[in-house]
Each structure stands twice: as C-alpha cells, then as structure tokens.
Amino acid sequence: MKARIVVGAHYGLKDWLAQRVTAVVMAAYTVIMFAAVLGGATSSAEAWRAFMGHGFIRFVTFLFIVSLCYHAWIGVRDIWMDYVKPTGLRVLLHVLTLLALIGYAGWATQIIWRL
Amino acid sequence: MPDLIKPRPKFLALNEIRLPLPGFVSILHRVSGAGLFLMLPLLIWLLQLSLGSTPESASTFKAVAGNPVVKLVLFGLCWAYLHHFCAGIRFLLLDIHVGIEKQQARSSATGVLVVSLGLTLIVALKFLGAF
Secondary structure, three states, rough: OOOOOOOOOOOOHHHHHHHOOOOHHHHHHHHHHHHHHHHHOOOOHHHHHHHHHOHHHHHHHHHHHHHHHHHHHHHHHHHHHHHHHHHHHHHEEEEEEHHHHHHHHHHHHHHHHHO | OOHOOOOOOOOOOOOOOOOHHHHHHHHHHHHHHHHHHHHHHHHHHHHHHHOOOOOOHHHHHHHHHHHHHHHHHHHHHHHHHHHHHHHHHHHHHHOOOOOOOHHHHHHHHHHHHHHHHHHHHHHHHOOOOOO
C-alpha cells in the first residue's frame, strides 16, 4: 500500500460544502429566471433591461455570479488535479483558471451594475 | 493459497470498461461543467450585448445569436446547463442519502438524462420558432 501524505485537518471539507451551497444558490436563481422568462421578462429588449435592472434581481444576479465563479473554481480545479500530473503545469492552470474567473466575475457584475 | 491472489488490472482499459448509467451521468456532469466554464466568455459577452442600450449592441446581438454555428453551440450549452442542473440536484439528494439504493440510483440517472435532453429539445424548438 502506498503511504498517503495527509496535510492539514479537514482538508477539502470547506470546498466540498461551498460547492454544494453555491449549487443551491444557482439552482434557486435558475428557477427564478425560468419563471421570469415564462412571465415575459424577455419579451422585448426594454423589458429585459428593466427586469435585470430591478434592485432585487440585480442583488440575486450578483449572488449568482459570485456563486458560479466559486463553484467553477472548485470544479475546474478538481479536473486539473485529476488529470494534470506535472506540478508546474497544474499550478499554472490553477492560476490561469483563478484569474479568468475573477475577471469574469468583475465583467459580469459591471454589466448588471451599470443598468 | 495461490487462488486468493487475483490478478489485478494494472491499467484502466477505457475501451473495455462498460460504464453503468450512473457513471455515465457522472462523467457527463464533469464534461458539461468543463464546457460551460470554457464558454463563459461567450455567454457573458452575449449577456452584455443583450443588455446594451445602443442600436449597435442590439444588431451585434442579433447577428451573433442568429449565426447557425453559434446557435448550435448555444443549444449545446443549454443541454450542458440543464444536464449539470438535473445531475447536480441528483447528487445533492444522494449527499443527504435520498435514493442511494442501486435500483433507485439507476432510475434517477435515467431520469436525469431523459429530463435534461427533453428540456433542451423544448428550448431548442421554442427558439427555432416551432411553437
């Protein structure tokens, strides 16, 4: 049997939980948006802008954006950890993923915040 | 007792492994998540165009979203989102020990595939103007 090197206590539990909490946030947001589309929020460009500019929708959309980026970070990091063995390359991919997601979060937030 | 020493596979022959349905749903969860991550810039860009107040953004949005290749990609992403959503809810339920019996887990895996593909078809037909 190969010796396992375990570093730190309850390693990964926080991320495991965060992945699930962010999933629930996004699932709830998906249901809200689905209902909104059925209710005519996308019937015209003006209606869509007015809907997304509403205070509550802007609030929950921001929560969705942050949840998505955190969730994607954990998921994509797991993919790199599973398949990319050379440490240097893996660390590089981790950093690029993080930087991309932070940038996306800022970009998407700015889109809804200037409405 | 040489009989007890079973020959263990030394590698995973991917072409010889028959993945059970729940395993198939699981790997598609990863594939769909990866696809959504890779296409995030396109989706955020489309959000930006759809919410733009200038006539240029409206016409760019129409041109981009009306492109057949982009449309195909968007339907693919629609499936990815719906599959990730359905399979994700299944995993959350499994986490709290709902449906962990073998038969139930198989049925729910089938359910995830059927519901996500069905919803994708409905959305695609809606956007293609079938109803």
